[in-house]
Amino acid sequence: MDNGKNILILGASGLVGGNCLRYFKTKKEYKVLGTYFSYPTEETVKYNTLNPNDPENADIDSFNPDVILHCGALTWVDYCEENPEESWDKTVKSTHEAVNLSKKFNAKLIYISTDYVFDGKNGPYLESAPLNPLSIYGKHKLEAENYVQQELQEFLILRITNVYGDEERNKNFIARMLQNAIGDEPLEIKLPFDQYATPINAADIARAMYLLLGENKNGIYHIASTDFVNRMQLAQTVLKHFSKHKVKLNPIDTETLNPPAKRPLIGGLIAQKFLAEYPDFEFSNVDDYLLKKLAEQ
Numbered sequence: 041m042d043n044g045k046n047i048l049i050l051g052a053s054g055l056v057g058g059n060c061l062r063y064f065k066t067k068k069e070y071k072v073l074g075t076y077f078s079y080p081t082e083e084t085v086k087y088n089t090l091n092p093n094d095p096e097n098a099d100i101d102s103f104n105p106d107v108i109l110h111c112g113a114l115t116w117v118d119y120c121e122e123n124p125e126e127s128w129d130k131t132v133k134s135t136h137e138a139v140n141l142s143k144k145f146n147a148k149l150i151y152i153s154t155d156y157v158f159d160g161k162n163g164p165y166l167e168s169a170p171l172n173p174l175s176i177y178g179k180h181k182l183e184a185e186n187y188v189q190q191e192l193q194e195f196l197i198l199r200i201t202n203v204y205g206d207e208e209r210n211k212n213f214i215a216r217m218l219q220n221a222i223g224d225e226p227l228e229i230k231l232p233f234d235q236y237a238t239p240i241n242a243a244d245i246a247r248a249m250y251l252l253l254g255e256n257k258n259g260i261y262h263i264a265s266t267d268f269v270n271r272m273q274l275a276q277t278v279l280k281h282f283s284k285h286k287v288k289l290n291p292i293d294t295e296t297l298n299p300p301a302k303r304p305l306i307g308g309l310i311a312q313k314f315l316a317e318y319p320d321f322e323f324s325n326v327d328d329y330l331l332k333k334l335a336e337q
Contacts, residue, residue, distance in 0.1 A: 045253075048105035048147070049074045050089050050138060051112030053081045055207040055242050056152055056200070060109060063246035073103045077112050081208055089134040092141070100141070107253060109150045110138040113181070117156070120177040121301035127180050135184035139191045148194040148256075150249065155201040155237065157182040160304020164238055164268060167199075167260045167313055174302035185260075196252055197260040198245065199309055202274070204329065205242035214239070214326065217275055218333060221282040233272040233291040238264040238308035241324050251318055262309035265323035277326050281334060 047064055051057040052074025061074040061083060075087035075098060085098035089112050113131045114120055120127035135151065142149040156178030158165050173179045188195050204214035220227055240263060248263050269277065272291045279285050294303055315321060 045069060045106040046071045046073070046103055047107040047109060047253075048100065048103060048141075049109045049111060050087065050134075051075070051077060051110065052084045053079045053208065054111055055203055055205060055212055056245055057109070057111035058083075058207060059205055059242035060111070060246040060249065063243065063250065067250065071103075073098070073100075073105070079209070089137050090129055092137060105141075105145050105147045107150065108138055108142050108145070108147045109152075109249075110135060111152050113152070113184075115177070117175055117177045117303075118300040120180070121175055124176045127176050131177070131180040132184050132187070135187055139188060142192055142194075148196070148253075149188060149192055150196045150198065150253075151184065151188050153185050153197050153199045153260075154178065154181050155199060155307045155309050156304060157185065157199070158304050158307060160307045163236065163304065163306040164264065164308030164310045165262065166310050167262055174304060177301060178304075194258060196249070196257060198249065198252075199260065199262050200240050200245055200264070201307060201309060202237040202239040203242050203245070204239055204326070207242070213271075213274065214278060214329070217278040217287075218330075220287050221279055221285040223286065226286040226288070228288045228290055229275065230290045230292045230297065231271045231275055232294045232297055232303075233270050234293050234305050235303050236268060236270045236306050236308055238310075239267050239269065239274060239326055240265050241329055244323050248314060248318075248321065251321065252314075257317075261314050262311050263314060264309040264311045265325050267325050268308055269326075274326065278330060281330050 049057050052061045053076040064070045064072045074084045076084040087097050088094035157171050157173050159172040173182050204212045
């Protein structure tokens with residue numbers, strides 16, 4: 041493994057970026073600089089991924105990154121559908137700027153993508169599956185993927201979905217369900233029973249990324265654990281650990297929910313390529329994470 045690499049994490053105050061920031065800081069061969077776009081944390085500095093000339097930007101030049109991890113994007117799928125220009129800016133334009141930084145510093149780019157580049161008819165998916173995004177979000181993520189591949193020789197594209205894990209804002213689905221489960225107020229939640237995916241712990245994404253970087257891998261990798269569940273099952277997985285919860289789950293199909301953005305129903309990813317190269321890698325699952333959180337309480 042090369043020594044003394046500098047890794048710049050764009051969007052390090054979010055779920056994936058924050059976990060990568062914490063993990064890579066434990067590795068002596070890396071120096072890490074984490075940036076935020078709109079949500080500051082104690083561990084991040086300001087960097088406007090849409091405007092490299094913003095006077096408030098941190099000094100990226102003196103850091104001189106060897107690796108740029110681009111985690112910043114607008115991931116609120118229904119909001120993207122109704123605000124396509126903002127979606128394009130925060131997903132595609134921000135990737136253009138990340139590519140420009142990669143060229144400027146001759147740095148390897150890691151781009152975080154999604155299973156929403158598929159249509160959800162035949163999931164879970166291998167990397168070779170036909171691409172057919174249904175939503176604005178998925179189309180913009182694919183456009184960004186294609187731009188990275190067209191413009192750079194050195195890159196990693198990691199597709200992930202249903203990410204959970206430790207996060208300052210607790211925005212992810214499992215974190216919200218945990219809060220609901222320990223709350224005192226009765227709550228009824230409508231959840232689709234026909235949307236399937238492969239939840240992944242953000243900490244595992246960081247571990248997988250570290251291995252891929254260490255061997256200077258290139259190309260597209262699907263990062264997915266062993267869980268393949270629908271949203272209803274995912275919520276049930278959380279609630280089973282809390283015998284006194286006051287949450288009522290109301291299963292509903294996606295057509296009845298009628299969200300603004302179309303969803304890939306049989307989505308999710310298969311990590312066959314990654315596991316063929318790293319057969320000893322052990323992914324954690326949702327139950328592992330929940331048991332860890334319960335032990336911390």
